[in-house]
Amino acid sequence: MREALRGMTTRGRSFLAAAGAAALSAFILGEKDLLRVAILLAALPLLAAAYVGRSRYKLACTRSLEPGRAPVGSSARVVLRLENLSRLPTGTLLMEDRLPYALGSRPRVVLERLAANMASSVAYTVRADIRGRYPIGPLVIRLTDPFGLCELSRSFPSVDKLTVIPEVVALPAVRLAGEYAGSGESRARSVAVHGEDDAATREYRRGDDLRRVHWRSTARTGELMVRREEQPWEARATVVLDTRLYAHQGDGPAASFEWAVSAAASIAVHLRHAGYKLRLVTGTGVDLDAIEHGGEGAILDTLADVKLTQHGDLGGLVELVRRRTDGGLIIGLFGSLTVTEAEVLTGMRSHGATCIGFAIDSSTWINMTPGDRQEAERQHAATSLALVRSGWRSLPVKHSDSLAALWPATGRGSQGFAYRAPMAETVSGL
Incomplete structure (x- = not known):
């Protein structure tokens, strides 16, 4: 009942206040009829409170x-x-x-x-x-x-x-370089001669299981041959997301970091549909294997939560990527880089991995004076060139660029970043 009285509405409190005023007036004026009105005004909210308080709905x-x-x-x-x-x-x-x-x-x-x-x-x-x-x-x-x-x-x-x-953008089908990776004995021969689902053969060694004998090869060579134990080659890709706070500009959904997150989600979904074994690595310490954690849904859920970090370290990101990378394709989405930071990314090129980097010029997400804009463009061009020298295929990204339009440049045989000097330097060079 106490809880019900505390739940009295403004209308109910007004009834009680009117009842008190009517009762006081009745005593002062000596009007019994006015007292009856006061009792009625007080009874209504009290009965309502009792009705609501005793209601026991399931x-x-x-x-x-x-x-x-x-x-x-x-x-x-x-x-x-x-x-x-x-x-x-x-x-x-x-x-x-x-x-x-x-x-x-x-x-x-x-x-x-x-x-x-x-x-x-x-x-x-x-x-x-x-x-x-x-x-x-x-x-x-x-x-x-x-x-x-x-x-x-x-x-x-x-x-x-x-x-x-994040928003997922449909990407055109492109044949990417460095897409296959694996391990095992004579992997090149196994794929080239027998295909991905077959196994190469070798001479019989003492202790080999006779169930592994390859009779067709034995008949052809005249020596006992057995199938090799190896892992088939598979398409592998690692998507790397740079989460350093100072490397991105802009606020809200239109920030450069949101472009990078959307691009990471779009690339991850596109590669998973293409049959890639996918891995996501971020600067916040996330190292997620899509197959082990539930497919592309786990990737998208992780990207829904990813945040910028104030103490990002590219060296730590490189070590995290190298820890489990065994060749294949590495696609990086990086904010603004210095030449020194671009050279640090050389460490990701382990085990013959093919590296494609989207170098985001985050300065294009903010307003700048013409002089500052020219200096920012020069620095970004130098950074992209340093990425190329570090063995990356660098794709510069500006605020107005669309990922779907940039994606074909990641394919085999396409041209990567070409350094273009500012106009003033070109004239002086002539």
Whole structure:
């Protein structure tokens, strides 16, 4: 009852205040009829509080998200299903689902009556322009009397998560260089002569299992031959994301870092659909193998949460990539680099890996004077050239560039970065 009295609405408190004023006036004026009015005014909110406080509804709530993983800028549908498990019908219910500010205002739905053992479903949509994981819930139900004099809140403990993933851009099909990697005996011969699914042969050695004897080769050579134990070659790729705070510019969804995250998601999805064994490495210490952790969904979920770090270290990123890299393809998405930092990235080229770097000129994400802009372009060109000298195929990226337009340059036989000196240097050189 105490909780019900604390839940008195403004209307109910006004009734009690009017009852007190009428009772005081009745004693002063000696009017018994006015006292009866005061009793009636006080009884109404008290009876409403007793009605609401004694209501013992058994309600069950389920929430579903359609879809549970939504791209940036798209909408998701939230469906709430409320079921009355008691034998008594409910009164008026006000439902409010709690949402973070980024998903919009809290939806409110009024249910006038829910019969015994009946259920009702309501739906609303949410939209997020910033990637991340957003809690939805808990659902709060406000119980009220028919006159709106008293109101109590009840909440369900369940909370669901909506994952807003980066924008994924469709990329054209391109035949990439350095896409195969593996291990085993005579891998080149195995693939070139027998194909990926077959095995090369060698002479029989004492202790070899006779079940490995390759009779066709034995008949052809006249010596006992056995199949080699080796791993087949496979398409491998590592996507590297630079998360250094000072290497990126801009704010919100239009920042250079968001371009890099969206590019990483697009490249990861494209390579997974092309059959690559994919690995994601970020400057925050993430080292995620797509096959071990649930495919491209795990990659997208990780990229939905990735943040910039103030104490990024390219040396540590290089060591993290080298730890498990065995050839194949490395695609890096880097913010602004110095020439020295570009030379540090040479360490990723281990085991004959092919390295393709998207060198983002983050200065194009902010306004600069013409003189500062020319100096920034010169420094970025020098950095891209240093990447090329370090063995990378460098693809400069500016604010207006589209990943889909840049992607064909990553293919075999395409030209990488070509250094272009500023106009003033070209004239002086002539």
